[in-house]
Amino acid sequence: MIKKLFFCSFTCLVIIKIDGQLKLTGKITDFDSQKTITGAVLNNKQNTAISDNNGFFELNVQDSTGVITVQKRDYRLQKIAYDLHADSLLPIVLHRAVNTANKYIEGVIINTKKKYKNKKENPAYAILKAVWKRHYKNAFDTYDNYKYSEYQKLEASLNNLDSSFINKKIFKGMEFMFKNVDTAFSTGKAFVPIYMNEQLSTYYKVNRPFSKEKKVLIAEKASGFEDYQFMVQTIQNLYKDFNIYDNQLNFFDKGFTSPLSTEGFGVYDYTLMQDNIIDGEACYTIKYIPRSNAVFAFRGVIFISKEAFAVKKITLNSPKNIDVNFIRGVNAELTYHIIDDKSFRPEKSQIMVDMSLLNKKANAKGLYVNRIVSYKDFEVNKPEIAKEIETKTQREDQHIYTKDEAFWNHQRHEPLTPKDSLTYQNLNRLWQLPKFKTAVKLVEAIGSGFYNIGNAVDVGNLYSLYGHNDIEGDRLRLGARTFFSRNDMWRLEGYGAYGFRDQKFKFGIGGRYMLDKYKRFTLGYRFKRDLQQLAVDPMGEMNSSVGTGRSFASSSIANTGNNFYLSNIVENNIYASVEPFLNFQVTLDGSYREIKAADPRRFNINYISRVGVEKSQANDARASLVLTYRPGAQFAEYGVDRNMIKRLFPTFTLRYTKGISGVFKSDFNYDRIQFSYVQPVLIGSIGQSNINIEGGKTFGTVPLSLMNVLPGNQSYISIPNTFSQLDYYEFVTDAYSNLFWEHHFNGWVFNRIPLLKKLKLREIVFFRGAWGSLRSDNIDVSRSNIVYKAPKDHIYYEYGFGIENIGFSNFRMFRADFNWRGNYLDHPEARKFGIKVGLQLGF
Structure with missing residues (x-):
């Protein structure tokens, strides 16, 4: 009964409109075995998605009806019609490919089975080699000075909730929190937000003649654990800055081999998929998976501009049994703006970390910690920026914490969802409950x-x-x-x-x-x-x-x-x-x-x-x-x-x-x-x-x-x-x-x-x-x-x-x-x- 209840609550969330787009949600299974299929690539020309470890996917679509393409190695390429008015959860069944020879689609080779004798035979190698030759650098490092507006939204949520957990006596008086329960499409399990933080900042950097930088907080809106050092610091330490073109990416102070690494073919298997269009730009699509589970590596898809041979978008998904304490998984989506044939700048990043404090079993209670960072209003090589970095303060006054909703609605890089707004209301009520404060203090005492x-x-x-x-x-x-x-x-x-x-x-x-x-x-x-x-x-x-x-x-x-x-x-x-x-x-x-x-x-x-x-x-x-x-x-x-x-x-x-x-x-x-x-x-x-x-x-x-x-x-x-x-x-x-x-x-x-x-x-x-x-x-x-x-x-x-x-x-x-x-x-x-x-x- 509980499983059916979760399934129904999941299907109720199939159609969600965000930023003018609709969401198509579904599940992919194998025709013969009825098992779920992980790593299938779905696209509708504008957007791409990958089925997760449980076969679920979530794909942004422009229209309520249309056709999507589904690809998976060893399976037939399929085009699936959908109708959001009729399909609450789109079931997709893939058939094993009879002929595993190379297939040609719109001039792009898609290999479904063949093992290459060496990396140079792989068509993905020629594309990645062209990327390596350009030695792409973050454009920010080439400017004399620059500044930009940065928006960050950080949210932590309890996950893997079920009815028996929600109905425990310990939550008496907190029932209002569970009216804001959402369902993760990747697990089908419920989660409820317990912490939210928004920051709007202006970042200044001078590279020459001497390096100086400063981040000025313009506004901050928070609800949750703001005055608890151990908890806030733990969340902050989850995220590191990295350059996707580096050979190693720093996650949790461990070196994950980048899929863009020049040594990547020793760690990953690459498959060239059907071309896609990302933000109006034609892109090669390369799927990658790690060859071994014994290394720190990701799986995902790289979208490389066909004109500039630069990364336009990339997804990073950790393996199931990631060998990092307290971490069950990491999922990231990074988008870049290509400036010229040698430089880029970050446009948006979204990184979700699935944490579990007690154990890493799939059904254990834990936390989703999701961070979205976006950048805009860029100014470069202006003399006044060097002056501003000396006069602007890193922290202004207390007014940064009291900006009204009109300010936030105008300044946010992207609008809040209705559920985000409800989260703020619920968290303000939650922190008025004495027993919740006591529980948080005990956790803080254990950590600090x-x-x-x-x-x-x-x-x-x-x-x-x-x-x-x-x-x-x-x-x-x-x-x-x-x-x-x-x-x-x-x-x-x-x-x-x-x-x-x-x-x-x-x-x-x-x-x-x-x-x-x-x-x-x-x-x-x-x-x-x-x-x-x-x-x-x-x-x-x-x-x-x-x-x-x-x-x-x-x-x-x-x-x-x-x-x-x-x-x-x-x-x-x-x-x-x-x-x-x-x-x-x-x-x-x-x-x-x-x-x-x-x-x-x-x-x-x-x-x-x-x-x-x-x-x-x-x-x-x-x-x-x-x-x-x-x-x-x-x-x-x-x-x-x-x-x-x-x-x-x-x-x-x-x-x-x-x-x-x-x-x-x-x-x-x-x-x-x-x-x-x-x-x-x-x-x-x-x-x-x-x-x-x-x-x-x-x-x-x-x-x-x-x-x-x-x-x-x-x-x-x-x-x-x-x-x-x-x-x-x-x-x-x-x-x-x-x-x-x-x-x-x-x-x-x-x-x-x-x-x-x-x-x-x-x-x-x-x-x-x-x-x-x-x-x-x-x-x-x-x-x-x-x-x-x-x-x-x-x-x-x-x-x-x-x-x-x-x-x-x-x-x-x-x-x-x-x-x-x-x-x-x-x-x-x-x-x-x-x-x-x-x-x-x-x-």
Whole structure:
């Protein structure tokens, strides 16, 4: 009965008029087996559609009656008459072809069966080769400057709903939402929108003489999870910018081979189909499917202009069993405007992602996340654009959120459907229900680690409540921060921690205030009194955040060897930062620290002062200048806190620190320079490499507590950018350079092994190396009870491999690393081999 009900609700949606077109919907089956047919191509000269995994299709037609053509390899070409007044759901039955020889239709060869000896025999090869020869580039890269209007509509919907689910008691009071239920033609299952967002922006870009860009938000209309960082960021991270002509397309930070790749014939089978007309332009039509399910690839149709040999339109559909966590499928349709025989610009893109949080079974409850982006009102090579990019702000005032319907009706690139309008009304009602807000808060807390109270305060981080070390024994920690919205211009935060062995209370407080949101001019202050493992995070000084975050080593749960190398830190810090150019941040900070060993009997950091007296407490006053550059970075917020949208951009950081003796009893006068370069690199279908290069040098005499210590890791947990087989303080330096390289194959190897493929495990390899030196004057000033060594004669290195994506169903968040120490094996208690475990939640 339920199946019949869904079928009837599906057929009621066959005729929908959008942008002056009618929609013809139906299902394609095999005459002999009665099984549904996937990948059949339907066209009516103006438009084309492809039947999905369940045989359903949806084709835009101009008239209520007419004829369409249906093609599928191994089947007869058929012309089908339709009448929308008579056919609610058009059934199409295809017959197997008796003769599988090549067929000629209007001068275009359509091959239905033949296997080519080599790619050059395939008629699609000559067409794609002509495309490759032209080296098409995005026209935007050729202009001195340009601007355009961009419209984005983002919608998230619960999918795979059924009557038993809708009628659950938990939805009591929300019945009005299910009056807006729609039915996906691809599955025949119901879905209901729970989030909508529209943005209208003007994008500016200057390419020469120096590259500058700015996106100015003109208007935004939203209803849903706007003030929930984890949820919004998750949706934002679903979508990446890419050029269809590139050999690899970035989806979910995994390299999918583009059907336009010059290596495409090694990944795809191409079939030349009947010509089509797209937006009045005659196009070759090439259908493509992946040769193997073990690679990241798509299936779909490419429409290539017969005159310009450029892509006019392309569809990208992921295979059924896509090996990406939480993702059941991706469907994209991209349209381009061809400018000349060497350049193009994007016109419109629509990408729909089918997500499932619990498991990836076809009938599991999940989310459709659909994004439509369109572009218009282009202006290029105008002197005033360069001026506007300097004067226009990235965010205007609050009026951008209060534009009336008259504005939106005039400015939208395409009108809302009646169901979209109803969605806004329903979502406004939904967010008035207390139990719905509570449910959303719980989901947000699981993802972010913070639970919001009264729309004013976040409590957390819930994942760092408990820790253990040799000084404090069991340790409890809880923090809180003000949080009124994702875009707060100020934030106060603090935490408290208690150790049951030392019976001492530790705490930290801090605050930040953004005075200018356009240049991001921000002032901040923090105070902290806590235990800290200085040896685990020497590059922590590269960060200028005044956040009161935890020290991992002092809050770890289990360690190998001793973990009493902790220091008591009392620190005051004040800082100011500004962003004079996009993604370029300048920070000035000053701090004063008092550092003492937490357990002097087992570990001390004593030193000889300038007057020749041995001291156990180091007083350090310093000022720093930090330059940070993130070309290509994008952010989900614009307030004092911002979460970066995950992109493959580099991060450059340069820090100069001046130690000032005589200020607040400081004993040390020194200069230090540090540099960091972080770069994720997508290497085709082989996976992604993460590269981190660090270096630094200290000029002047300093004791152990102010030296650079190679970051060891004695816990059983994987910590990024640390040496897994080094003990704390095993190598001490005043000049150093580190390299951390890690490559994620994303199943590139395991997916080719039948028994391992079913486990969906993914492989990692890594290498870590370090060089450092230590001057005699720094050794002489220290009176610590540890032995000083630096990896000067030989570069210290580690290597190993890991297995990630360990878990069950969709909860594959664990990884295990197998680490080998490469040298310095003669050190006392040197750990030659070790296993670390960790969490790595992602796609």
